[in-house]
Amino acid sequence: MTLVRSLLVAALALAVPFAARAAGGHDSVGCGGCHSIHTAKGKIIFAVTPNTKALDPKTKQPYSGTTALCLACHADSKDGGQGYAPVSGHMSHPYGVGNVNPKVAKVPAELLRDGRFECIGCHDPHPSNPNYKYLRVDTAKGQQMDAFCGVCHPGKADAATVKQAALFTSMDESGAKRAAAPAPAPAKK
Incomplete structure (x- = not known):
């Protein structure tokens, strides 16, 4: 019985790192x-x-x-x-957009690829990105989506939150850092 228990404990100990890794999408x-x-x-x-x-x-x-x-x-x-x-x-945010309507969003140039708003404008799919759903902004596991959305939609978010939103880029695998300044809030009329 102790041999079976020992084998079970060993198998679980070996499986945990693989299970944790498998839960991470990319x-x-x-x-x-x-x-x-x-x-x-x-x-x-x-x-x-x-x-x-x-x-x-x-x-x-x-x-x-x-x-x-x-x-x-x-x-x-x-x-x-x-x-x-x-x-x-x-049923999701638009992607593959060629001409972003400036009345709807002010997308920082660093988030565009060849002038287009692609999936990677919002997501950095590299495994080194620790953020919720591979988003480029830390949203506290999805609890602070206003910080993320405010990068391109500053009129829809609290200005202080938008100012703190740091975009993540792992394209050079160097860790979290600001990739682009958030867009300024539109002037109130």
């Missing part, structure tokens, strides 16, 4: 889940084939850029994705 796939040097699909070192089946609901055209890469996994299978935590252009 943590469980590592770099090779998205990146590849030898089997890259396109001009940049991505192992993922961009999703050309998911269509932008406004333009009825396939998404492009990093949004198409994200949708390779995060679109429903009927839309050409793998169905991992699927997002919908109808």
Whole structure:
């Protein structure tokens, strides 16, 4: 009986680090889940084939850029994705946007990719990002979303909260630091 108990304790001790890692979304796939040097699909070192089946609901055209890469996994299978935590252009924040309406949002240039608002404008999917849902701003595990949303929508958030919002970037794997200054609040009329 003690041998069985000892084996069970040993198995649990070995399983805990793997279970914790598996619970972290992108943590469980590592770099090779998205990146590849030898089997890259396109001009940049991505192992993922961009999703050309998911269509932008406004333009009825396939998404492009990093949004198409994200949708390779995060679109429903009927839309050409793998169905991992699927997002919908109808039921989530807009993504893959070419022209951001300045009356709606003031997106810092550092959050745009080739002038477009892509998934990575809000999310940094690298496992070194400790934030809730891989957001670029620490939201205290989702409890302070106003700090995050206020980066681009300052008129909708408390000015002090927006001023403190530090964007996270792990593109250089150096840890949390401010990547862009929050947009100024619009003048009151």
